[in-house]
Amino acid sequence: MQTNFSLAQLADPHMATSEKILRTCVHCGFCTATCPTYLELGDELDSPRGRIYLIKDMLEGGKPASEEVVRHVDRCLSCLSCMTTCPSGVHYMHLVDHARAYIEDTYKRPWHDRAIRSLLAAILPYPRRFRLALVGARLGRVALPVLKAIPGLQRLVAMLSLAPASTPRRSKARAPAVFAPAEFAPGAQRAGRVALLTGCAQPVLNPGINDATIRLLTRLGVEVVLPKGERCCGALVHHMGNEKSALDFARANVDAWTREIEGDGLDAILITASGCGTTIKDYGFMLREDAAYADKAAKVSALAKDITEYLSTLHLPAPAEKPGLTVAYHSACSMQHGQQIREEPKALLKRAGFTVKDVPEGHICCGSAGTYNILQPQLAERLKARKVRNIESTAPDLIATGNIGCMTQIGTGTSLPIVHTVELLDWMHGGNRPDAFAGRIGEGSALVAHPWAS
Ligand code: SF4
Ligand code: SF4
Numbered sequence: 324m325q326t327n328f329s330l331a332q333l334a335d336p337h338m339a340t341s342e343k344i345l346r347t348c349v350h351c352g353f354c355t356a357t358c359p360t361y362l363e364l365g366d367e368l369d370s371p372r373g374r375i376y377l378i379k380d381m382l383e384g385g386k387p388a389s390e391e392v393v394r395h396v397d398r399c400l401s402c403l404s405c406m407t408t409c410p411s412g413v414h415y416m417h418l419v420d421h422a423r424a425y426i427e428d429t430y431k432r433p434w435h436d437r438a439i440r441s442l443l444a445a446i447l448p449y450p451r452r453f454r455l456a457l458v459g460a461r462l463g464r465v466a467l468p469v470l471k472a473i474p475g476l477q478r479l480v481a482m483l484s485l486a487p488a489s490t491p492r493r494s495k496a497r498a499p500a501v502f503a504p505a506e507f508a509p510g511a512q513r514a515g516r517v518a519l520l521t522g523c524a525q526p527v528l529n530p531g532i533n534d535a536t537i538r539l540l541t542r543l544g545v546e547v548v549l550p551k552g553e554r555c556c557g558a559l560v561h562h563m564g565n566e567k568s569a570l571d572f573a574r575a576n577v578d579a580w581t582r583e584i585e586g587d588g589l590d591a592i593l594i595t596a597s598g599c600g601t602t603i604k605d606y607g608f609m610l611r612e613d614a615a616y617a618d619k620a621a622k623v624s625a626l627a628k629d630i631t632e633y634l635s636t637l638h639l640p641a642p643a644e645k646p647g648l649t650v651a652y653h654s655a656c657s658m659q660h661g662q663q664i665r666e667e668p669k670a671l672l673k674r675a676g677f678t679v680k681d682v683p684e685g686h687i688c689c690g691s692a693g694t695y696n697i698l699q700p701q702l703a704e705r706l707k708a709r710k711v712r713n714i715e716s717t718a719p720d721l722i723a724t725g726n727i728g729c730m731t732q733i734g735t736g737t738s739l740p741i742v743h744t745v746e747l748l749d750w751m752h753g754g755n756r757p758d759a760f761a762g763r764i765g766e767g768s769a770l771v772a773h774p775w776a777s
Contacts, residue, residue: 557572
């Protein structure tokens with residue numbers, strides 16, 4: 324694609340990067356076939372190619388974002404399906420991230436939009452505030468039938484509907500802490516030392532994920548550290564265009580993990596939410612212009628691994644008894660498109676004895692996408708219904724995935740249990756039964772036959 328940026332514009336490194344990305348696009352349109360918003364809306368401006376044109380026009384012209392550009396960029400899920408499809412290697416993620424930051428700098432959103440975005444940014448990245456908000460949301464759910472009937476409250480309704488009906492228990496995995504393998508297998512050799520991102524929303528919504536990860540890793544002889552000073556990865560605010568907050572979170576995490584790298588050393592930084600993993604693997608790029616952080620951030624990104632990537636490098640013995648359960652594996656967009664991790668989670672589940680089913684249209688987003696299901700509730704609902712239909716067509720006993728956002732989104736659309744991949748692996752290797760099965764193991768359930776179903 325030809326571009327017309329001035330030399331003055333290209334002096335800005337962000338603009339120079341976007342210009343390079345724009346030039347790689349040859350407008351072939353292959354990406355439109357796999358873009359969820361284009362498939363649902365059929366509008367070229369809601370396709371990757373259409374958005375690339377809009378972004379090019381906005382950046383090249385040096386003009387403030389228009390209402391039209393904002394509408395179509397806001398509808399983008401940042402699912403990155405287009406990046407997997409694109410034959411020319413267009414780095415759409417970096418382009419749309421820049422566009423979102425540019426929009427936040429140049430466009431004044433309506434007050435209600437600003438209010439909900441500020442609310443989400445002030446609550447979601449902070450576990451204590453989020454937990455308190457969930458208590459409030461639980462009370463607010465009583466008013467859901469009334470609120471649903473009031474026009475203009477779709478985002479509030481979406482927020483309340485996504486909140487769990489009861490407040491989950493607190494996780495045992497709270498930083499700072501070190502979980503030594505010897506505590507679980509006295510005398511065992513240390514097989515590695517890793518930092519685990521405890522995260523912000525995930526440990527509040529499902530504390531069982533980090534607990535299962537620590538149990539499994541320490542049983543395998545790996546020391547797990549939850550470093551002091553670690554914070555939200557920044558993905559939630561990053562996707563809302565709030566670049567300053569995202570970089571503040573990134574710097575805090577780089578500092579926390581660098582202390583460990585330079586102290587007792589780390590073999591990996593493990594992430595159990597693939598949405599966070601995609602962002603942490605991008606810290607090196609996000610902080611490339613910060614002389615004090617560029618090198619440290621690149622090291623952190625190089626060490627970042629999804630839990631299933633790391634587990635694939637360890638020897639997980641096949642369990643003595645097969646569970647006899649069929650799992651529909653939902654690959655989160657951030658897993659398959661953001662990090663290009665496709666086979667490892669399924670291979671681990673198969674080795675643990677599960678029958679694993681691929682989901683039809685598995686490359687299409689479930690509509691979760693960070694805060695998308697709150698900010699774009701109608702489109703997110705359509706994508707959720709499509710995803711649930713496809714999952715249920717495989718007639719599974721349960722659903723496994725590697726991202727808490729997808730678990731929450733899909734979980735509100737189906738009665739099937741939905742669990743994190745690592746919870747199933749922990750369970751099959753001598754750990755606890757996933758919390759999601761509580762109260763579901765009854766007469767007629769395939770889960771009742773499971774040897775650990777008690
Ligand atoms: S597939 Fe790639 S090169 Fe083709 S239009 Fe889409 S982004 Fe551009
Ligand atoms: S990131 Fe997803 S929603 Fe956005 S343009 Fe690409 S495929 Fe479409």
